[in-house]
Amino acid sequence: MSTFKLDIIAGPLWSNDEAQKLGPRIAAAHLGKFTGQWTTIVEGQMSVIGVELNTQPTGDSEYTLDVLAGPIWSNEDAKEVCPAICASYGGTWNGQWTTVVEGKMSVCGCTFKF
Template identity: 50%
Template sequence: MNTKHIFSGLFTSSALGIMLIAGCSVPMEEGDSEQAFSDEETVEEASQALGPACVAKNLALEAGPIWNTSDAQTKCPNVCNPQNMSWNGQWWTTVPGAMSVCECAPRPAAVVQAGPIWSNTHAQTQCPNTCAAYSSATKWNGQWWTTVPGQMSVCECAFTPPATVSLEAGPIWSNADAPSKCPAACGTSRAWNGQWSTSVAGQMSVCGCACTP
């Protein structure tokens, strides 16, 4: 007997653009021609708002399953370092056997030599350039002081928080469900940017949470 294949495509993640396809077979009547069907749910257009100004605070970021403290010591630094943050030693499991998060803390400001700085006016030019040369992830925080009179001063360069991170929101079932969960997941220091994805099917999703550097 010939069979007719019916496909249903559902976009569940605007961040990753993942299409889950389910196939089933039904009997095909004599004389029928084989056809493919596709149903797509339109993903909501992402908001262009960057959100409030970024503030330095701890963030719990997904790391996949972590089995013990020894495993965390390997995985968590790799989660935090790309965000220009440091693992503070804390981790916990959010979906047993499937997902854990690492707590990433802001890095302390770096004190960087800048040559002699003669005044606050001079610092306004010298320190931003010094911090930019030190790392693209740092900005001058307004602090400077002289270490050797007439010869050397230093600028304090603060690490900027990541502009966008993915924060857990529990299971999100559809694009219609996301607006009721993502703003709360992002909190008051970040704004939901319209993006979300499922990290553990049926159990955990994450929302894109943005701030303005």
């Protein structure tokens, strides 16, 4: 199976020891594996960690979660937006969506395999 690497925001990390401790947990939350690499991108405010992900989610366990998607205006709009939103989190769209703040924020139902 193919893999790829990317950086995921991790909030402020103050030391390599902290990054090595928290990195695996943050990566696991994104269904990935911590590469051991990290860097501060805004001093005192934000760091990123290196994460390796599979190109296709695998596993026999599934979990469904609503993820923020910005405003969605209709079912047709959701059909265009939600597959990409869910894929950006490593999941697949399950066909569900809802508006949580009228005119401002909706969520897409995403299924994750692990």
